[in-house]
Amino acid sequence: MNRPARTPILAAKAGPVADVLLIVALNGFICRRLLLVEYLDQMGSIEAAYIGLSRWIMERPGELGWFALWYGGIPFQNTYPPLLHFLVAATAALFSLSPARAHHLVGGVAYVLGPVTLYWLARTLSGDRLRSLVAALAYSLVAPSGLLIPAVAQDMGTAFGPRRLQALVVYGEGPHVLSLALLPLAVLALHRGLERFRPVRVLIAALAAAAVALTNWLGAFALAVATAAYLAAHWDRFGLPGLLRAGSVGLLAYCLAAPWLPPSTIAAIRRNAQYTVGHYPMTAWQVAAGLLLVLFAAGLMMLLRRRGIPRFAIFAALLAAVMGAITLSGAWFGRHLVPQPERYHLEMDIGLVLTAIFAPAAAVRRLPRWARGSLAAAGLAAALWLAGAGAYQARKWIRPVNIAASMEYQAARWLDENLPGRRVFATGSTRFWLNAFADNPQLGGGFDQGITNPMIPRVTFGIPFTQGDGERCARWLRAYGIDAIVVSGPGTADAYRDYRDAGKFEGVLRERWRRGGDVIYEVPRRNPSLAHVIPRRAVVGRAPVNIEDVEPILAYEAALEDPALPPARFEWRGTEAAAIEAVAAPDEVISVQISHHPGWRATSDGQPVRLFADGLGLMVIEPGCAGACRVELVYDGGLEMKLAKWVRSLALAVLLAWLAAAVLVGRLLG
Secondary structure, three states: OOOOOOOHHHHHHHHHHHHHHHHHHHHHHHHHHHHOOOOEOOOOOOHHHHHHHHHHHHHOOOOOOEEOOOOOOEEHHHOOOOHHHHHHHHHHHHHOOOHHHHHHHHHHHHHHHHHHHHHHHHHHHHOOHHHHHHHHHHHHHOOHHHHHOHHHHHHHOOOOOOHHHHHHHOOOOHHHHHHHHHHHHHHHHHHHHHHOOOHHHHHHHHHHHHHHHOOOHHHHHHHHHHHHHHHHHOHHHHHHHHHHHHHHHHHHHHHHHOOOOOHHHHHHHHHHOOOOOOOOOOOHHHHHHHHHHHHHHHHHHHHHHHOOOOHHHHHHHHHHHHHHHHHHHHHHHOOOOOOOHHHHHHHHHHHHHHHHHHOOHHHHHOOOHHHHHHHHHHHHHHHHHHHHHHHHHHHHHOOEOOHHHOHHHHHHHHHHHHOOOOOEEOOHHHHHHHHHHOOOOEOOOOOHHHOOOOOHHHHHHHHHHOOOOHHHHHHHHHHOOOOEEEEEOOOOOOOOOOOOOHHHHEOOEEEEEEEOOEEEEEOOOOOOOOEEEEEHHHOOOOOOOOOOOOHHHHHHHHHHOOOOOOEOEEEEOOOOEEEEEEEEOOOEEEEEEEEOOOOEEEEEOOEEOEEEEOOOOEEEEEOOOOEEEEEEEEEOOHHHHHHHHHHHHHHHHHHHHHHHHHHHHHHHHO
8 A cells, every 4th residue: 555645735844844843942942941930130120110011901901091100100102112011911811920920931932932933034035944944043042243242242251142032031121022023023924915915914014013113112113124124125026116015014003003102102212212211312413324324225235136146135134234333333433323222233133143144155055065064064063052052141141039038029018018109219120120019109110211201310310319418309309299219328239229329318308118228218298199289389480400400399399398288189090080189279279290291181170171281290280279179180191192093993994994895806806
């Protein structure tokens, strides 16, 4: 009896499946500990803030409009692009895990899948299975940035370490690593959509692009560069129609993501990225350098095309050239083309690995068989050594910790239990971890690029920086409705040690908790509320230059502490509404110590009243009272959010109409 022959389809699929399993096994071997750990001893990692966001989503899935825990209040979409946090919250709920445990599981899976999606993209666009596999394995084991940037090698302790894993574990770059895994899928989905511009493929391409943007801002910028590189490399195939179709996919992607990426959020991040996380002003020099980079990329594309280089190799070279120029100009020459250029080295690594594997393809083919065999043997030996070295580095980075013994946990729990719901000022790792364990609002937060109140950075930077001014800092704390401050002094366990003069509050504020060099002081306030009746003349009229400029807040602070003024009562109703009960005269207003945003509306005894921002970026209400009154505050996001939701619905409606028309025409023609 003859054995049935294996079908060509099964034979074609067996190889790629084996490749994927090999890539998954290698990366899983390196990061296996991360998949099982709950808390790491990397207490300075920004992942603490992400865990806090995931906890909030998990516990309050219906309260994602206004986020009261950071920066005196902020729109939730400004906390961070939310996709990773939604995935973590869903994973935690589905498998009954803690948010921290789910965060590491999702992050580990993203790490493992990054080289898989890169393999899928390379194999599809190049048609070369072997080189795609080699590229994915090389990307798993080698970070070219470690060879090119001394600071990266020094940070890893080796030039050959798994930098992507270090970014994920040591620095908490979970969103960035997830965006790196999604980026190849977005380019691949766009490729499929341009091959056959049909509604389903267009929707998939738009969703993939939106997913990258909703994961990480760096990934969104890198996707724009990768898309431009792809279109340039395939210009002879798709041309201007392809550019227009890609533009329509991008527009649809933005429409779908608009409620989470409204123009005001983009503008805030663009503004803050230049100043709140370093000094990266965008000037005419950056514009000129950007134009030169575009001209260089265009020249490189034409040169490679004339030499008959395949499209995918051109795409890889363009991606490497642009991301490399952005990264290395900052690392080597200290000049920035974009804010935080050093963070794009992970995207640069993708382009460099693909270029290194695919660019010399023709030269490798011309080598004699024995030379190719020797090259393969050397590559295999290097891969085995690098896999072992990567696993060793992973063991050094992935170390569990008893979180209950940490200062950050104990301080957060003390605040939550002893001052529940009261606003806190904290810095460093204490700030990042606070809302992972407590619901105390804070003047700081975990994503400075999303700040909407421009005064917040001046205060959060100034208080730990200045010296010998405990009384003056106490004024600022009262002005922002803060009831406690966490100070890290000599011997602190805080990872960042921000205070230059931790002793300036001794004798000024009452000490309530201490552990080693870390102290919680209580800030006395006449009325521990977020709402206060004050004379109109006490409203802060101009924004102080810094915390040394106290003149604008003197009358305001005096009004807050004036016993002759009746106290106002403030009560949250969920997170997007609040009620204020007060007794006010016609020449008095209500100061609300919440960061102002145009999405808030106020009514007094049922009638709309004026709400505006003072010089501190806080809300002021003109209630029009002549005695007792009740003021209602409601956050609806304002006109911008209504338009964003309308645009999303319209885009979906147009796409569904296109799909229905395509199906109808197909049936008629069929």
